[in-house]
Amino acid sequence: MKKYVMALDQGTTSCRAILFNKDGKIIAVSQKEFTQIYPQAGWVEHNAIEIWNTQLSVMNSVLNDNNIPAEEIAAVGITNQRETAVVWDKTTGQPVYNAIVWQSRQTAEICEEIKANGHEEYIRATTGLIVDAYFSGTKVKWILDNVPNAREKAEEGNLLFGTMDTWLIWNLTKGKEHVTEYSNASRTLMYNIKELKWDEKMLEILTVPETMLPKVKDSSFVYGEVDASFFGTAIPISGAAGDQQAALFGQACFQSGMVKNTYGTGCFMLMQTGEKLVSSKNGLLTTIAWGIDGKVEYALEGSIFIGGAVIQWLRDELKLIDNAKDSEYFAMQVKDSNGVYVVPAFAGLGAPYWDMYARGTIVGLTRGANKNHIVRAALEAIAYQSKDLIGAMEADSGIELTSLKVDGGAVANNFLMQFQSDILGVPVHRPEVIETTALGAAYLAGLAVGFWDSKEAVVESWALNKEFTPNMNDADRTMAYNGWKEAVKRSESWER
Numbered sequence: 001m002k003k004y005v006m007a008l009d010q011g012t013t014s015c016r017a018i019l020f021n022k023d024g025k026i027i028a029v030s031q032k033e034f035t036q037i038y039p040q041a042g043w044v045e046h047n048a049i050e051i052w053n054t055q056l057s058v059m060n061s062v063l064n065d066n067n068i069p070a071e072e073i074a075a076v077g078i079t080n081q082r083e084t085a086v087v088w089d090k091t092t093g094q095p096v097y098n099a100i101v102w103q104s105r106q107t108a109e110i111c112e113e114i115k116a117n118g119h120e121e122y123i124r125a126t127t128g129l130i131v132d133a134y135f136s137g138t139k140v141k142w143i144l145d146n147v148p149n150a151r152e153k154a155e156e157g158n159l160l161f162g163t164m165d166t167w168l169i170w171n172l173t174k175g176k177e178h179v180t181e182y183s184n185a186s187r188t189l190m191y192n193i194k195e196l197k198w199d200e201k202m203l204e205i206l207t208v209p210e211t212m213l214p215k216v217k218d219s220s221f222v223y224g225e226v227d228a229s230f231f232g233t234a235i236p237i238s239g240a241a242g243d244q245q246a247a248l249f250g251q252a253c254f255q256s257g258m259v260k261n262t263y264g265t266g267c268f269m270l271m272q273t274g275e276k277l278v279s280s281k282n283g284l285l286t287t288i289a290w291g292i293d294g295k296v297e298y299a300l301e302g303s304i305f306i307g308g309a310v311i312q313w314l315r316d317e318l319k320l321i322d323n324a325k326d327s328e329y330f331a332m333q334v335k336d337s338n339g340v341y342v343v344p345a346f347a348g349l350g351a352p353y354w355d356m357y358a359r360g361t362i363v364g365l366t367r368g369a370n371k372n373h374i375v376r377a378a379l380e381a382i383a384y385q386s387k388d389l390i391g392a393m394e395a396d397s398g399i400e401l402t403s404l405k406v407d408g409g410a411v412a413n414n415f416l417m418q419f420q421s422d423i424l425g426v427p428v429h430r431p432e433v434i435e436t437t438a439l440g441a442a443y444l445a446g447l448a449v450g451f452w453d454s455k456e457a458v459v460e461s462w463a464l465n466k467e468f469t470p471n472m473n474d475a476d477r478t479m480a481y482n483g484w485k486e487a488v489k490r491s492e493s494w495e496r
């Protein structure tokens, strides 16, 4: 009897396997971190084989540790860190280079060339994206240009490209399926989001042979089966989406104008715009939310590169805290940040600034500034960055935000949530299940195999955990936010 759907959440810092039951409740979780590789300042890479092994090991442990037979799994759904690009040899299955991570800035020069050649307008209109090292396309070009013999092999048709969904499906099906879906394709800089096909001109600009690219399918679709040799029985792989789009789905944002913000390593705010493709005039991205039954829906997105990662930095590099949770305690020891602002532009700045050369800074330090103020300012920075996006989103969509649905690991922090509500001036709604990314992937997979009948099941399973309401007057809000804008200016263009 099929009792569960297994969601694989292949995130920036860890792999998770999560089992959901029919009510959309979490039954079991297994999670494991993998290595972050920083070959040079501003570069971030992952070992794709380590990611595959880590993902497989958490799939095994979530079943074995909980005595759940694989026969009880109705389907596997995949959600993943987006844009991170891996290129591998299709005969050996070996990557020709590390996966280049979405945060990595090593393709900034390629981006400058593309801009100098006047392609920015075309790229925005065709892909919905901005010319920035963030997206997969320039990463693939970098690998082909820099790895010995890679371009030759690619032109002979021997190399394959994939984002992490594609890489996992290829491995889970033992090399039978080279496939992706709409939401991940829309982050590659190579996909035409209007005509729904790989874009010839983009492939020319990026010098990427089309033979490397996966087939693009619906987000709720049986792509293939987990090979029976892994768990003793074959399991359909029947849903996939980039993690931010999966979270939008898991938050049941099915009507135009609904917004969610996910606070993980980065911080990503998405507004669902239905079948309408809204072009941003304010530094947001246009992206595909998902494709179901051949029908594609769109979203507007504000992408912040460093969200919860600033808290990891306080823990791992500055050693100000022992664990992420402690940040709430220290922030609450002081009544404000004492004029201190942390701008965590460690990987440049994403929306709405799009500055590949910005770098992190702390401003406003005085003799009275202490550890608590810095911890508090780091948390506040996550909320300020999110506020930067709201104005842009309201202007682009013509819809005024009246509340915000949140999810992701960092929303466990009550101080952060309260400050977010204060600085936005609207209520913040935290759901019972904050793993909405995995939940979205589970639903996409379960819908394709009839485990759930319709999207209504997602709406029914959504439950409020806590509402945070604004408790700051307008003058204080304006003053605090103006300080943030000044601080951001100090970080801009630094590396240039």
Ligand SMILES: Nc1ncnc2c1ncn2[C@@H]1O[C@H](COP(=O)(O)OP(=O)(O)O)[C@@H](O)[C@H]1O
Pocket (backbone or CB within 6 Å): 011, 012, 013, 014, 263, 264, 265, 266, 307, 308, 309, 310, 311, 312, 324, 325, 326, 327, 328, 408, 409, 410, 411, 412, 413
């Ligand atoms: N209580 C907390 N307060 C602040 N940040 C937190 C807290 N718990 C987790 N985080 C941050 O949230 C991030 C983990 O969230 P998660 O959704 O698991 O991220 P991802 O999917 O990107 O790996 C980490 O960057 C961590 O520092």
Ligand SMILES: O=P(O)(O)OC[C@H](O)CO
Pocket (backbone or CB within 6 Å): 011, 012, 013, 080, 081, 082, 083, 102, 242, 243, 244, 264, 265, 266, 267, 303
């Ligand atoms: O690993 P996360 O959850 O911060 O998500 C990364 C994003 O998908 C990058 O675009």
